[in-house]
Amino acid sequence: MSEQTDFLSVRGLTKHYVQRGIGRRQTVHALDDVSFTVARGETVGLVGESGSGKTTIGRAILRLIEPTAGQVLLDGTDVTALSPRALRRFRKRMQYVFQDPYASLSPRMTIGEILTEGLVLQGVRGREKRRQMALDALASVDLPADALDRYAFEFSGGQRQRIGIARALVLEPELIVADEPVSALDVSVQAQTINLLRSLQQRNNLTMLFISHDLGVVEYVCDRIIVLFLGRIMEIASSETLLKAPRHPYTRALISAVPGLDPDADRSGQQVLQGDIPNPANPPSGCVFRTRCPHAIDRCAAEVPPLEEVEPGHFKACIRDV
Amino acid sequence: MPLSPMTEPMAAPPADAAPEPTLRVDGLKVGFGGSQTRLIAVEDISLHISPGRTLALVGESGSGKSVTSLAVIRLLAARGRIVSGRIALRDKAGAVRDLVELDEPALEAVRGNDLGMIFQEPMTSLNPVLTVGEQIAEPIRIHMGLSRRAAMQRAIEMLDRVGIPGAAERARQYPHEFSGGMRQRVTIAIALACDPVLLLADEPTTALDVTVQMQILNLLRSLQQQQGMAMLFVTHNFGVVAEIAHDVSVMYAGQIVEHGTVRQVLKTPRHPYTRGLLACVPQLGTASEHKKQATPLFSIPGMVPSLRDMPRGCRFAARCVHAEARCREATPALETTDTGNIARCIRWNEI
Numbered sequence: 001m002s003e004q005t006d007f008l009s010v011r012g013l014t015k016h017y018v019q020r021g022i023g024r025r026q027t028v029h030a031l032d033d034v035s036f037t038v039a040r041g042e043t044v045g046l047v048g049e050s051g052s053g054k055t056t057i058g059r060a061i062l063r064l065i066e067p068t069a070g071q072v073l074l075d076g077t078d079v080t081a082l083s084p085r086a087l088r089r090f091r092k093r094m095q096y097v098f099q100d101p102y103a104s105l106s107p108r109m110t111i112g113e114i115l116t117e118g119l120v121l122q123g124v125r126g127r128e129k130r131r132q133m134a135l136d137a138l139a140s141v142d143l144p145a146d147a148l149d150r151y152a153f154e155f156s157g158g159q160r161q162r163i164g165i166a167r168a169l170v171l172e173p174e175l176i177v178a179d180e181p182v183s184a185l186d187v188s189v190q191a192q193t194i195n196l197l198r199s200l201q202q203r204n205n206l207t208m209l210f211i212s213h214d215l216g217v218v219e220y221v222c223d224r225i226i227v228l229f230l231g232r233i234m235e236i237a238s239s240e241t242l243l244k245a246p247r248h249p250y251t252r253a254l255i256s257a258v259p260g261l262d263p264d265a266d267r268s269g270q271q272v273l274q275g276d277i278p279n280p281a282n283p284p285s286g287c288v289f290r291t292r293c294p295h296a297i298d299r300c301a302a303e304v305p306p307l308e309e310v311e312p313g314h315f316k317a318c319i320r321d322v
Numbered sequence: 323m324p325l326s327p328m329t330e331p332m333a334a335p336p337a338d339a340a341p342e343p344t345l346r347v348d349g350l351k352v353g354f355g356g357s358q359t360r361l362i363a364v365e366d367i368s369l370h371i372s373p374g375r376t377l378a379l380v381g382e383s384g385s386g387k388s389v390t391s392l393a394v395i396r397l398l399a400a401r402g403r404i405v406s407g408r409i410a411l412r413d414k415a416g417a418v419r420d421l422v423e424l425d426e427p428a429l430e431a432v433r434g435n436d437l438g439m440i441f442q443e444p445m446t447s448l449n450p451v452l453t454v455g456e457q458i459a460e461p462i463r464i465h466m467g468l469s470r471r472a473a474m475q476r477a478i479e480m481l482d483r484v485g486i487p488g489a490a491e492r493a494r495q496y497p498h499e500f501s502g503g504m505r506q507r508v509t510i511a512i513a514l515a516c517d518p519v520l521l522l523a524d525e526p527t528t529a530l531d532v533t534v535q536m537q538i539l540n541l542l543r544s545l546q547q548q549q550g551m552a553m554l555f556v557t558h559n560f561g562v563v564a565e566i567a568h569d570v571s572v573m574y575a576g577q578i579v580e581h582g583t584v585r586q587v588l589k590t591p592r593h594p595y596t597r598g599l600l601a602c603v604p605q606l607g608t609a610s611e612h613k614k615q616a617t618p619l620f621s622i623p624g625m626v627p628s629l630r631d632m633p634r635g636c637r638f639a640a641r642c643v644h645a646e647a648r649c650r651e652a653t654p655a656l657e658t659t660d661t662g663n664i665a666r667c668i669r670w671n672e673i
Contacts, residue, residue, distance in 0.1 A: 049531035049532065049533065049534075050502075050531055156625050157383075158625065186382035186383050186558065187382065187558070187599060187602045187603055188382060188598065188599060188602050188621060188622035189621075189625065190602065191602040191604075191619045191620060191621035191622075192621040192623075194604070194619050195618040195619055195621060198618070213531065213532070214604075215606060216603070216604035216605060216606050216609075217604050219604065219606065219607070219608075219609035219610070220604045220609040220612065220613075220619055239609065239610065240610040243606060243607050243609075243610070244607065244610075253533060254532065254533065255606060256536075257532040257533045257535065257536040258532055258561065258606055259535075259536070259539070259559070259561030259562050259564060259565040260561055260564060260605065260606065261560055261561060261564050261588055261600065261603065261605060262564060262588070262589075263564045263584045263585050263588055263589075264585065265564070270536075272533075272536050272537060272540060273533040273536075273537075274537075276501040276502075276503055276504065276534065277501070277531070292533075
């Protein structure tokens with residue numbers, strides 16, 4: 001993984017929150033020492049359950065939250081070292097699509113205002129030019145031009161999510177972080193949105209981080225998948241390899257837990273994980289997954305398993321070979 | 323399971339229907355708003371569930387699946403009203419009562435007793451200022467007349483039965499001390515505390531992570547085997563349907579558009595909407611093929627019609643690739659198809 005080909009490079013990204021209660025103080029480990037790279041034009045999925053840190057990674061990369069430690073390099077620029085002023089200019093190159101299409105659009109602004117606000121902030125001059133850029137963005141998400149003068153409430157959930165995508169695209173960013181962009185949508189609309197994202201990706205050579213808890217959706221959208229658990233990377237592989245030949249026990253359990261559509265499927269080999277996701281304020285020592293892992297041994301508690309390359313491009317953080 | 327004639331409301335069950343259904347809904351129609359702005363949310367809903375069986379009501383937002391389940395427990399919001407129909411529940415004593423006819427005190431004797439319910443968000447259905455033990459014991463005291471001490475003992479047994487370790491200590495804790503999956507187990511313990519004949523479950527695993535969802539589905543399945551209750555399971559997720567249900571009714575725009583056993587509906591769907599919905603679901607392990615061939619994921623064009631502006635004829639016609647002029651003329655009746663499914667489509671035989 002050389003410096004030149006890595007468009008996005010995340011190194012040792014860590015985010016801790018300090019919680020102060022009455023007479024106690026605890027550190028929540030939202031993200032611990034996460035490193036990965038993304039090539040230009042690649043779509044990488046961040047998958048995990050609640051508390052896995054997938055959203056924290058997305059937000060920390062754009063510095064919507066400040067990481068506790070670690071570096072984010074985008075096209076060679078250290079995003080974590082930018083001054084507030086430089087960061088604002090730099091945000092033109094990286095944009096975010098939010099999960100909830102109802103909460104993420106202002107009810108008091110027209111779609112035109114929503115789409116051009118970023119352009120104004122980025123100093124794009126000329127009202128007509130901004131309007132034209134907004135129209136182009138709308139067209140790229142298959143919405144009609146008359147949407148520009150309407151308000152968010154006039155649109156369905158799926159259309160709103162396309163407006164959210166258009167808002168990210170209007171600045172012609174190089175990196176898009178899409179945080180559960182289809183999770184709030186019904187399946188028929190979800191499929192439309194997935195197809196849209198795939199075509200945009202190909203047309204604009206976008207680099208995308210796609211955050212989702214839904215492995216099926218991630219497999220469709222992403223070239224590579226990063227599986228997270230409790231703030232740490234468990235496994236990285238191409239979508240095809242990850243689904244067909246997962247190496248980490250957590251990935252296997254996650255795949256096994258997704259209910260399929262075949263009522264006659266043989267469930268005898270199904271692994272049902274026991275227990276709950278551990279408390280991130282008090283994560284298990286060593287491997288964070290060991291308390292739920294059917295293969296855990298004493299050594300798993302002693303050391304944090306390093307993320308090791310088991311095959312070219314396939315990484316896992318597990319000391320057991322199971 | 324023999325399919326009773328759903329198209330003929332109030333018809334007697336066929337002679338070979340072995341156990342009497344626990345729940346039998348006939349011709350249910352629910353409206354919202356005053357007489358001026360009456361909107362019909364669901365209509366012509368007929369279904370039945372036998373003891374030990376699970377019927378899944380599946381559909382997208384606005385299909386009417388939750389309205390149907392709320393109507394069954396008579397918990398519609400203030401402006402919602404059952405316009406017509408019958409909701410017959412065979413209670414613990416074997417007596418059949420029409421819930422539509424019952425007044426509020428009579429309903430209170432049924433809810434939590436003959437009828438248990440669990441909802442999507444476990445935190446909002448639990449009381450934050452009562453211990454979970456007290457919350458499980460409450461219906462036991464009210465409906466079964468047990469003493470405080472005996473009710474608490476049964477509450478602890480219920481906690482144990484739903485797989486909460488250290489039940490006796492956990493019973494003294496408050497909901498905030500439980501994780502999401504554990505809270506849902508608590509609501510299941512409350513719902514099943516009085517050994518109901520019917521459990522209504524409205525998207526009970528939607529707010530949970532997949533590994534926890536699987537635990538809860540397995541738990542519900544094993545509890546059903548132990549207690550033999552009938553279950554009405556509302557969900558939007560066909561994967562969950564395949565996992566938990568015996569029978570399925572697919573809803574679209576306030577009507578049931580297809581019904582059958584889970585195998586019939588998932589393997590040989592006959593209604594174009596059911597077929598479309600199943601094709602929209604990204605299935606694990608199939609994407610790589612799609613990507614290689616550059617085929618898009620199937621999607622249904624357009625969106626669900628508004629209640630205020632329901633089209634004439636088949637409500638799915640505007641989004642259906644097989645629609646013809648005659649589809650828009652009259653509401654299609656539910657017809658029994660070659661595979662035994664019941665489908666609300668006049669062209670099921672041609673497509």
